[in-house]
Amino acid sequence: MNKYIENILDEYEYPIINSILFSNGDMLVLRSYFIGSDYKVRVLCKSTIDSYFDYNDKNAVSNFEVPIHEENESYSIYAGEGSWGGDGVIYVMDKVKQEFVWFLFLDNCNPFEEIVFDTSDTILACTSEVKLRIPIKDPAKISSV
Numbered sequence: 001m002n003k004y005i006e007n008i009l010d011e012y013e014y015p016i017i018n019s020i021l022f023s024n025g026d027m028l029v030l031r032s033y034f035i036g037s038d039y040k041v042r043v044l045c046k047s048t049i050d051s052y053f054d055y056n057d058k059n060a061v062s063n064f065e066v067p068i069h070e071e072n073e074s075y076s077i078y079a080g081e082g083s084w085g086g087d088g089v090i091y092v093m094d095k096v097k098q099e100f101v102w103f104l105f106l107d108n109c110n111p112f113e114e115i116v117f118d119t120s121d122t123i124l125a126c127t128s129e130v131k132l133r134i135p136i137k138d139p140a141k142i143s144s145v
Helices: 003-011 049-055
Strands: 013-015 019-022 026-035 038-048 061-071 075-082 088-094 099-106 114-119 122-126 131-135
Touching: 003 013, 003 049, 003 099, 013 049, 013 099, 026 049, 038 049, 061 088, 061 114, 075 114, 088 122
Parallel strands: none
Antiparallel strands: 013 061, 019 026, 019 099, 026 038, 061 075, 075 088, 088 099, 114 122, 122 131
16 A cells, blocks of 8 residues: 555545545546535546655645444445545445555535445435535546435
8 A cells, every 4th residue: 555545544634635545546636616506526637646745745634534434344434524624535445355445535515424325336425515426436436416
C-alpha cells in the first residue's frame, strides 16, 4: 500500500481535494457542484496521490472522523465528515482480503449521516442535502439519486 494511504488511515487526515483515492495510489480528481438543488459529481481526470503531494504541502489536509459504519459479508464502509465543516468522507475496506479499497472526499456535500447497501456491491450515502449511489467496484460511476 502507498505510504500516503497508510498515513491517511493511521492519522485520519486526507488531502483537501475532491477525489477518489485507490489502494495503488491512483486518484480520480472530481468536480462536485450544485445546480439548483441537484448535486452533480463527475470525474475531471486521473492522477496519483504522489503527484498531488509533489505540488501541495503535506500539511494541507483535512482531519476526518467516521462515526458511521456499515458492513456486509464482503465490505466494511466507513463514513463521516472532514474538519472543514462541509466535507463528506467515505472509505471502503475489503473484509475478505483485509485491505483498503478506496477513499472518497467531497468538500461541499456536508458530512455523510447515513450509508446503506443498495445491493451487495453498491452503497447509498446520504447527507442532509445529498444522496449518492456509489458502485463499490467502480466508484467513478458515482451518481446522485
